[in-house]
Amino acid sequence: MRIDILTLFPQMFESPLSHSILKRAQDKGLIDIVFTNIRDFATDNYKKVDDKPYGGGPGMVMMPQPVFDCFEYVEKLSPEKSKVILLTPQGRKFDQAKAVELSKESRLILIAGRYEGFDERIRIGLGAEQISIGDYVLSGGELAAMIIIDAVVRLLAGVLGDEDSPKDDSFSAGLLEYPQYTRPEVFRGMRVPDILLSGDHGKIAQWRRRQALERTKKYRPDLLKNKNTNQRQKKG
Numbered sequence: 001m002r003i004d005i006l007t008l009f010p011q012m013f014e015s016p017l018s019h020s021i022l023k024r025a026q027d028k029g030l031i032d033i034v035f036t037n038i039r040d041f042a043t044d045n046y047k048k049v050d051d052k053p054y055g056g057g058p059g060m061v062m063m064p065q066p067v068f069d070c071f072e073y074v075e076k077l078s079p080e081k082s083k084v085i086l087l088t089p090q091g092r093k094f095d096q097a098k099a100v101e102l103s104k105e106s107r108l109i110l111i112a113g114r115y116e117g118f119d120e121r122i123r124i125g126l127g128a129e130q131i132s133i134g135d136y137v138l139s140g141g142e143l144a145a146m147i148i149i150d151a152v153v154r155l156l157a158g159v160l161g162d163e164d165s166p167k168d169d170s171f172s173a174g175l176l177e178y179p180q181y182t183r184p185e186v187f188r189g190m191r192v193p194d195i196l197l198s199g200d201h202g203k204i205a206q207w208r209r210r211q212a213l214e215r216t217k218k219y220r221p222d223l224l225k226n227k228n229t230n231q232r233q234k235k236g
C-alpha cells in the first residue's frame, strides 16, 4: 500500500512512524509513506496557505489554491487508483469497519488541515471522503491521520506476526476482548481464574466468549445494540 500525506507539519509524523509495527511495515516494504508539504505550493513570498474568512469571524481558513496544487502534484507521483481522505470533524466517524475497508485500497491520500478548517471548495473540488476520528476538536488533522494509518496498516497481510493476528481483536467480532492474564498465578493476592490453568481448550474458549459478551454488556452495551445494524451496513 502507498500512503500519501498532505500536511503543513510532516515532522509531526516522524516518531509515530519510526517505532514498532509501523516501522517494521515500512522496513519490510509493505507500505510506502510519502509526505508532501502543502506550504511548498504557496505562491507568494511569505508562503501563505491560510487567509481570513469571508463574512468575518475568528480564525483563519486553509486557502484552496495551495491544497489543490499540492493534491494535483501528489496524485501524479504514482499511477495507482487512490482513495482520497480529508480529516475533518464533519466526516463519518472512523471505526474498525472503516479500517478494514481502507486496508483493501492500494493507495490512500490523506489530507491533514490546520487552522479553523478548509475552504469549502477544497471539500467539493477534491471529491474526498471526509472522515472524523471522533467528536472533539483537534488542532490539526495530523493526529487523526496517524490514527487512521495505525489502524489500517496493522490489518495489512504480513504486518503482524501470526501470534498477534488481528482476527481476534476486540471489535473485529463486534465485542470487547476477554480478560487476559500472564504469570504469575497469584499477584498481590489476585489469582488467575482456574479455568485458564485447566488445559481444557474447549472450556477456555467457551469461558472467553462468555466473558467478552459480559464485558461488552457491562461497559459498551451500545456495541451490542449496533451489532446487527453494523453488519447490515457492511453488506449493503
Ligand code: 4HQ
Pocket: 087, 088, 089, 112, 113, 114, 115, 116, 117, 118, 131, 132, 133, 134, 135, 136, 137, 138, 139, 140, 141, 144
Ligand atoms: N480537526 N477528526 C482538522 C479535527 C478532526 C477530527 C480539527 C481536523 C481541525 C483543521 N479531524 N481541522 N475530530 O478535529 O479528524
